[in-house]
Amino acid sequence: MATTTMSADEHKDRTARSKKLLLWFAMASMTMMFAGITSAFVVSKSREDWMQDFQMPSAFYFSTLAIILCSVTFHLAKKAIEKDNRSATGNFLLLTLGLGIAFVVLQFQGFEQLIKQGYYFTGPESNIATTFLYVIAVVHLAHLAGGMISLLIIIYNHFKQKYNSSQLLGIELGAMYWHFLDFLWICLFLFLYFFK
Template identity: 40%
Template sequence: MANFSKEDQTGRGGVHPLKFSLWLIIISIIMMFAAFTSAYIVRREEGNWLEFDLPSILLINTIVIVLSSVTMQLAHNAAKQNSMSRLKLMLLLTLGLGVAFLIGQWYGWAELVENNIYFGGTGSNPSGSFLYVLTGVHGFHLITGLIFVLITLLSSLKYKVHSKNMLRIQLCTVYWHFLGGLWLYLYIFLRINH
């Protein structure tokens, strides 16, 4: 008879309720960004659209978030192998890279302000406002991801994340990869449509 932790038990449909909830959250975020990017395209075609260069930091941020996805996957692999010191190190690196990404976004917004690109209000243009919304809403979700990574890191310090208790790290990894993929989509979208 196999021993399963309370966390690993699944619901009646065979899917753990937390995994199901995470996928519902991901689907709702996808729908929200699909609406934002669709509105971006429609509004751009209406005219009165200011063309400006995207902040150069966005490319660096793209590299940072890809690296953070790699460290998150390495953390997941370390948990599977019960390599606790590597797990903690990779989660710490993921956390640091996530914070670096947010700092980069802040510098990107500062560059927009220096170029007189503002969010809403008098003298603003919808193109700038859309850029603030797309990057800001993604940044908000990245903060929630950082909280999730921090909780997983703290759990790993108490040896609650390991090969026989993978739910927390699995959920964290899926969400973090999703945020990275979402950013790649936004960056490519903005490069093509800006």
């Protein structure tokens, strides 16, 4: 029986496809989780103790802009490494990290604004609507933490010169995940804006 051997390029392509497929499955499961949370939010709106229209914190608008810019800078980092422009890649990755940190800070400022409006996560002054709002934002932040860790690893690997135009899988996977986080937050933000 004859056996066939894979070339190094075929093995590299198969590994890349496998990792991308795993990431797609992970993103699909995260999407389903948020679909479940938002569905419960819609169903719970019929409760008598549901909070009527609250003011969307202004920090959430700015955090939305920050995460959109994260996607842009990550995309530019990927384009730069495709051209073997290491300096630009490093700058765009660091800018992405800064914008990601800004997103997290702005999210916490949004929570502070909600508390100042009198909306609490727990306690006698809390209600089911504010609990849902906090759960949605905190779960998204947990997924963002995974993105920040992967971004730090990508930055470390970049400065160790592990990426170039023929070896950019890590940056490619990181960019895919950040674009997903961006899209997910925009959907959640619009959901909260229109269905609050």
